[in-house]
Amino acid sequence: MTLQEFKNSLENRSNLSFIIENGIKIPAYFHITEMGVKTKHFMDCGGVMRKDSKITFQLWTSDDYDHRLSCYKLSAIIKKAESLIKEDLDNLEIEMEYQDYTIGVYSVNLIDDKYILEPTLTDCLAKEACGIDETKQEIQTSECCTSDGCC
Secondary structure (H helix, E strand, O other): OEHHHHHHHHOOOOOOOEEEOOOOEOOOOOEEEEEEEEEEEEEOOOOOEEEEEEEEEEEEOOOOOOOOOOHHHHHHHHHHHHHHHOOOOOOOEEEEEEEOOOEEEEEEEEEOOEEEEEEOOOOOOOHHHHOOOHHHHOOOOOOOOOOOOOO
16 A cells, blocks of 8 residues: 555544454554654665665554544644655555564555555565576475375
């Protein structure tokens, strides 16, 4: 979801609900403690220089059980951050950071009027240079496998 899509989805909404893909609900008393741009300038394993930028939000919960962030207030936070960052941010994808066991980084999708946080995944960006055949990446199962995973 891009920042523009996220901002549009906040309009005419009465409450915010974030759920991790595995069903864990972010408590309603969460805070947004950060909004920013994270830019990663790196070389992939094939020797290609790359640059990637994302909008990041950090969701945080504390013992402030009466706290409730409204859509209006979140929109105001975004507007203020945009004015300070002074870059065109609307087309950047957003990521949410939330601490469970460790800090997780999630992409965001709107499904059934709820924001679903989906875990981000690592990937090889230079599969051809590394000799990785994408068809071999699929996990094959068969009826010969036993309950302990041995075939």
